[in-house]
Amino acid sequence: MNARAEIDKDGRVSFSITELAEEFGVTSRTIRFYEDKGLVNPAREGTTRIYSRKDRGRLKIILRGRRLGFSLQDIKKMLDMYSPESGSTDQLTFTLQKCEEQLEKLVTQRADINEAIAELEEGISQLKEHLASGSASADSCKKTIA
Amino acid sequence: MNARAEIDKDGRVSFSITELAEEFGVTSRTIRFYEDKGLVNPAREGTTRIYSRKDRGRLKIILRGRRLGFSLQDIKKMLDMYSPESGSTDQLTFTLQKCEEQLEKLVTQRADINEAIAELEEGISQLKEHLASGSASADSCKKTIA
DNA sequence: ACTATAGTTGACGTTTACGTAAACGTCAAC
DNA sequence: GTTGACGTTTACGTAAACGTCAACTATAGT
Known part of the structure; x- marks a missing residue:
């Protein structure tokens, strides 16, 4: 039962x-x-x-x-x-708005991250070069990351 | 001069x-x-x-x-x-390591964000459907976002 | 009854990157 | 000799999302 x-x-x-x-x-x-x-x-x-x-x-x-x-x-x-009572259109509308806002944020964030990734990849390859060929001029290091 | x-x-x-x-x-x-x-x-x-x-x-x-x-x-x-004195290999090595760590983090983050974006996009389209066709069953809302 | 376990509350700690306010010094211009 | 702009220091505030700890309470098992 x-x-x-x-x-x-x-x-x-x-x-x-x-x-x-x-x-x-x-x-x-x-x-x-x-x-x-x-x-x-x-x-x-x-x-x-x-x-x-x-x-x-x-x-x-x-x-x-x-x-x-x-x-x-x-x-x-x-x-x-x-x-309150389901079928609330307000809630759906609110949620939809928040979702769209969040989506926008994330898209922006992703773009930022992509830029950072690109910079980092370049920096990494430069650092590796420096390490491979003994430290060259000190100034060239500054142009990498730190 | x-x-x-x-x-x-x-x-x-x-x-x-x-x-x-x-x-x-x-x-x-x-x-x-x-x-x-x-x-x-x-x-x-x-x-x-x-x-x-x-x-x-x-x-x-x-x-x-x-x-x-x-x-x-x-x-x-x-x-x-x-x-200390430039040409420090330690510094380059440290920086390189940090860069690689950060790169990894960012790649992971980007993947997470991509997932979230996909989920949000689906949620948004579902919400729009619900709003277009008047609120259907209350339960179906739960399957969207909130 | 006694202990062990699980749960509760409240308050303060943590992290990161600053903001903000208080209370004061200094210096040049008017 | 005061006004205003700019500077300083110390110290507490903020935001988010919990973690940690201490001190209880409640319940179950032995």
């Missing part, structure tokens, strides 16, 4: 903080920190935190958000706007 | 902190901060800092290092190893 409690993954319907910490590769302190910041709100059994599947889902979203470079604040807003 | 004092740029042989700050687009606070960290050591006229051309060169190097993503600590090490 009540097969719904076991349809998913390993059938768990609630989790401890350490379970989730291990599953997601973060410390429990991190998860409590997210709670401090209002990103999750697990139930309590006494003082012990009990994470529902929904909480677990939120955590997953939070961590993906972090991977994508969103601030916790932005993530909170996205989640907050989601909660 | 003594034409050497004017061979370069605008012939200046010493600079004030604000001059350099303006030239390099940083605040004087930043330059003093670098001094705190032992990256530069301008002469003093009383308490006023007097930057030589060599100091100016160091600053240039520091700022390029920052652009390339080195920590001030690493930059300090590179500069420190340079100072």
